[in-house]
Amino acid sequence: MTTFATLDVSEQPDRVVVTLDRPAQRNAINAEMIGELHEVCARLEAEPRLLLLTGRGDHFAGGADIAELQARGRDDALAGINRNLFDRIGRLPLPTIAAVSGFALGGGAELAYACDIRIATSTVKFGNPEPGLGIMAAAGASYRLPQLVGTSVAKQVLLGGHVLDADAALRTGLVLEIVDPGTHMEAAHRLLDRIARSAPLALRLTKTIVDAPGTHPFADDIAQAVLFETDDKQDRMTAFLERKR
Structure with missing residues (x-):
């Protein structure tokens, strides 16, 4: 170091x-x-x-x-x-x-x-x-x-x-x-x-979108599309649903 x-x-x-x-x-x-x-x-x-x-x-x-x-x-x-x-x-x-x-x-x-x-x-x-x-x-x-x-x-x-x-x-x-x-x-x-405790990629994309100037609905959609395809999303949502059961 x-x-x-x-x-x-x-x-x-x-x-x-x-x-x-x-x-x-x-x-x-x-x-x-x-x-x-x-x-x-x-x-x-x-x-x-x-x-x-x-x-x-x-x-x-x-x-x-x-x-x-x-x-x-x-x-x-x-x-x-x-x-x-x-x-x-x-x-x-x-x-x-x-x-x-x-x-x-x-x-x-x-x-x-x-x-x-x-x-x-x-x-x-x-x-x-x-x-x-x-x-x-x-x-x-x-x-x-x-x-x-x-x-x-x-x-x-x-x-x-x-x-x-x-x-x-x-x-x-x-x-x-x-x-x-x-x-x-x-x-x-x-x-x-x-x-x-949050997903690192979700944090990273959220920060990028929030800091981007103006309105950007299509950028939001694209970022969400990327997140929807991640293993992290599937694992976290599966764990959430299993806890509810």
């Missing part, structure tokens, strides 16, 4: 648990972490498994590394350094879960937005203060956050500097569940256990 400098990665047969591991910097996302997360994505693309993302210590990720951002110029922005990673996480074949506590700000918030489902503690704070630093939230927040919470709330966060606390995150649907501090990983693993 690769040893990472900014991540703690635990690989299990059905899931990979990735902990952002720069607690002294509130797990700020720097270039090295971006590169290491790309390595994790490559593994999950080659061998699809569930992904659980969290942060070491009290916070998920307090943002991108400001010193690095200050040094970046136009060409760096056009390269979409953070956005390309977060988009790649969003495209991973199987479901991804973010277990979030404390600050999820700036790039940290955008990393959480890129996951399929979020579970948070009562200490959570989601926000995108980028305009206060003379930049914008350009790593996915402009198109992901409106889809997650609606355009009005997204503008309150992205333009008004509004921070979503635990109650607001739950009320707007940004998170599935709010749990006590220190219990978010347990809650996330319970969710992953439930997801892992």
